[in-house]
Amino acid sequence: MKPLREIRSRTLVLPVENVDTDQIIPARFLVTTSRDGLEPGLFADWRLDAAGRPRPDFALNSPDAEGARVLVAGRNFGCGSSREHAVWALQAGGFEAVISTAFADIFRANALKNGLVPVVVDESLHARLVEAAGTEVTIDVDACAIAFGGARAAFPLEPFARHCLLNGQDELAFLLAREEKIAAFEAAAGPAPWRSS
Amino acid sequence: MPALPRTLVDRIWDAHLVSAETAETPAVLYVDLHLIHEVTSPQAFAELRRRGITVRRPERTVATMDHAIPTRVGADGRRAQPEGAAAEQVRALERNCRDFGIELYGTGDDRQGIVHVIGPELGLTHPGTTIVCGDSHTSTHGAFGALAFGIGTSEVGHVLATQCLLQRKPKTFAVECGGRLREGVTAKDLILGLIARVGTGAATGHAIEYRGGAVSALSMEGRMTVCNMSIEAGARAGLVAPDETTYQFLSGRPFAPRGDAWDRAVERWRALPTDAEVRFDRSETLDASSLEPMITWGTSPGMGVPVRAPVPAPDGDAGREKALRYMGLEPGKPLLGRPIDVVFIGSCTNSRLSDLREAARVLRGRKVAPGVTVLVVPGSQRIKKDAEAEGLDRVFREAGAEWRESGCSMCLAMNDDRLRPGQYAVSTSNRNFEGRQGPGGRTFLASPLTAAAAAVTGKITDARELLS
Numbered sequence A: 001m002k003p004l005r006e007i008r009s010r011t012l013v014l015p016v017e018n019v020d021t022d023q024i025i026p027a028r029f030l031v032t033t034s035r036d037g038l039e040p041g042l043f044a045d046w047r048l049d050a051a052g053r054p055r056p057d058f059a060l061n062s063p064d065a066e067g068a069r070v071l072v073a074g075r076n077f078g079c080g081s082s083r084e085h086a087v088w089a090l091q092a093g094g095f096e097a098v099i100s101t102a103f104a105d106i107f108r109a110n111a112l113k114n115g116l117v118p119v120v121v122d123e124s125l126h127a128r129l130v131e132a133a134g135t136e137v138t139i140d141v142d143a144c145a146i147a148f149g150g151a152r153a154a155f156p157l158e159p160f161a162r163h164c165l166l167n168g169q170d171e172l173a174f175l176l177a178r179e180e181k182i183a184a185f186e187a188a189a190g191p192a193p194w195r196s197s
Numbered sequence B: 001m002p003a004l005p006r007t008l009v010d011r012i013w014d015a016h017l018v019s020a021e022t023a024e025t026p027a028v029l030y031v032d033l034h035l036i037h038e039v040t041s042p043q044a045f046a047e048l049r050r051r052g053i054t055v056r057r058p059e060r061t062v063a064t065m066d067h068a069i070p071t072r073v074g075a076d077g078r079r080a081q082p083e084g085a086a087a088e089q090v091r092a093l094e095r096n097c098r099d100f101g102i103e104l105y106g107t108g109d110d111r112q113g114i115v116h117v118i119g120p121e122l123g124l125t126h127p128g129t130t131i132v133c134g135d136s137h138t139s140t141h142g143a144f145g146a147l148a149f150g151i152g153t154s155e156v157g158h159v160l161a162t163q164c165l166l167q168r169k170p171k172t173f174a175v176e177c178g179g180r181l182r183e184g185v186t187a188k189d190l191i192l193g194l195i196a197r198v199g200t201g202a203a204t205g206h207a208i209e210y211r212g213g214a215v216s217a218l219s220m221e222g223r224m225t226v227c228n229m230s231i232e233a234g235a236r237a238g239l240v241a242p243d244e245t246t247y248q249f250l251s252g253r254p255f256a257p258r259g260d261a262w263d264r265a266v267e268r269w270r271a272l273p274t275d276a277e278v279r280f281d282r283s284e285t286l287d288a289s290s291l292e293p294m295i296t297w298g299t300s301p302g303m304g305v306p307v308r309a310p311v312p313a314p315d316g317d318a319g320r321e322k323a324l325r326y327m328g329l330e331p332g333k334p335l336l337g338r339p340i341d342v343v344f345i346g347s348c349t350n351s352r353l354s355d356l357r358e359a360a361r362v363l364r365g366r367k368v369a370p371g372v373t374v375l376v377v378p379g380s381q382r383i384k385k386d387a388e389a390e391g392l393d394r395v396f397r398e399a400g401a402e403w404r405e406s407g408c409s410m411c412l413a414m415n416d417d418r419l420r421p422g423q424y425a426v427s428t429s430n431r432n433f434e435g436r437q438g439p440g441g442r443t444f445l446a447s448p449l450t451a452a453a454a455a456v457t458g459k460i461t462d463a464r465e466l467l468s
Helices: A083-094 A105-114 A121-130 A159-166 A172-178 A179-191 B008-015 B042-051 B084-100 B115-121 B136-144 B151-160 B188-197 B221-235 B244-249 B259-270 B318-327 B353-363 B381-389 B394-401 B450-458
Strands: A006-014 A069-073 A097-100 A117-119 A136-140 A145-148 A151-154 B018-019 B027-030 B033-036 B062-063 B104-107 B129-135 B147-150 B163-168 B171-178 B206-211 B237-239 B282-287 B294-297 B304-306 B343-344 B375-377 B424-425 B442-445
Touching: A006 A097, A069 B115, A083 B018, A083 B237, A097 A121, A105 A117, A105 A159, A105 B151, A117 A136, A121 A151, A151 B163, A159 B163, A172 B151, A172 B163, A179 B018, A179 B027, B008 B018, B008 B147, B008 B206, B033 B115, B042 B084, B042 B115, B042 B151, B062 B115, B062 B147, B062 B282, B084 B104, B104 B237, B115 B129, B115 B136, B115 B221, B129 B136, B129 B442, B136 B147, B136 B221, B136 B237, B147 B244, B151 B163, B188 B221, B188 B282, B188 B294, B188 B304, B188 B375, B206 B221, B221 B237, B221 B244, B221 B294, B221 B353, B244 B259, B353 B381, B353 B450
Parallel strands: A006 A069, A069 A097, A097 A117, B033 B062, B033 B129, B062 B104, B129 B147, B171 B206, B171 B282, B206 B237, B343 B375, B343 B424, B424 B442
Antiparallel strands: A006 A136, A136 A145, A145 A151, B018 B027, B027 B163, B294 B304, B294 B442
């Protein structure tokens, strides 16, 4: 994961609540052993009609989508399936952050492990971002703050998640470095419970 | 000083701490059992290979194939073979399990099945343990008083490499279910009723503990159905305290402890339930006696109503308006009597033997309505065999339903079990998201009873009218 300090981009607004991971990437695009090449699956059934033609009324098909790296979406973004492919597909589509009033737990965890920043804002700030669709925002990871159009607000970010984003720290390396403690735990806990009989 | 009262989750959490959480870092939590399948694991193994590291505790990971494999039966009377990229996923899982020494119950093994069905069935799911899987319905295992939750593929890699996860402790959410479910009202209706009431994001950041007389009265299968859909309320985990029903279910299963080890295990498990004086971070109550058979009308599992209720008005809510448009439904019109095209009985929510028996109660001696396709997909090979031993397969076949091989099937339409655009299905699965069961497909979630009743009449039906 590359260190990430700041994202500066125009926004793309998808004013829909409960965007589930089946919409972000339908299951049929998960029939792969790779994490690359998932962009065709990104919002596939919202982007394209049954004949494969772009739906003109969908946000990602609007001219505003070009170059937008920050997605603004409604409450409970990323609910449903645990598929990390949803994060990979958003990143393949060029997104570096998603702003919402709430994220589903598994999606948020998956996003942070890949450097996709989940930015939680309150209802009033969210309403202003929706109103100002396409505005340029600055997401300052170090300060945990978002700024746009003269406004600036803090957003919550776990200290550990912030540390990982800023330093490109990968969680697996962090866990592997705890080998001694893990071994001590295993020695005290004994073998797997279903093998003890 | 007396010890602070603790919850079931507190006890499991504390017993699995390799290191406790601090303000700066999450806890390092030890994972007792890791379940994997063909779809969310290949990229994790690839990462291990890339880094040149191995699986730390291969005996703590168990693999099966369920998501992408066909459930169709070929002309030779056997399961159809996966093709293309699905075949590649299956081969990758076989290779990864072989190379890293992981037990695999693949197609052709009589222990194969949906990952959350076979864990409990084989007796791998024990009270008081931590269980994870790259699948959000891992919450199913919470029915046994285990802390079980879904993880992403990066985390699958973390568990393979270290048998641990970095986690913040979830807050606690008590759901007190008093009263008793009435005849024709099932565990599925209970969980759909709860989600309809609290909403799909209500339990985000929490682990739910289902409590009260109506939960204690449920079978293990019923408890699994309830815990399974915890994620649909936003909770990664949902638990029921273990009790005699739990021990009876587990006793004698292949991976359950035996002899003295069993007695010692039960003694430990009896100490797990939440202390009486505990205060939960949040609580809700639900009167099971007042519940009706439930059905969803929209594109989120929280959009549920009693089956006899009319389609609700959107009341200016953009999400509900969008859902009504997608579903092609008009507010105020009855759901009862709406024609349907497909019935799907299966999934990690409702594919167990008791679910199939419920469906057979309705289908026995009756015929599937003309023009309706009915898929009955058992959750595991063991369930398939047990159902066949009772003659349930004959009941389904004689009614005109398809009797399939075990797998996830039309719950998520990863294989070729899919709705066609515009089709309506009554489904015993867990998600009615747009296109979940096939692009353009429209899903009504309900219990096996309600699904079987729709199969017979070809429309949304109150199954109680068909129960004698």
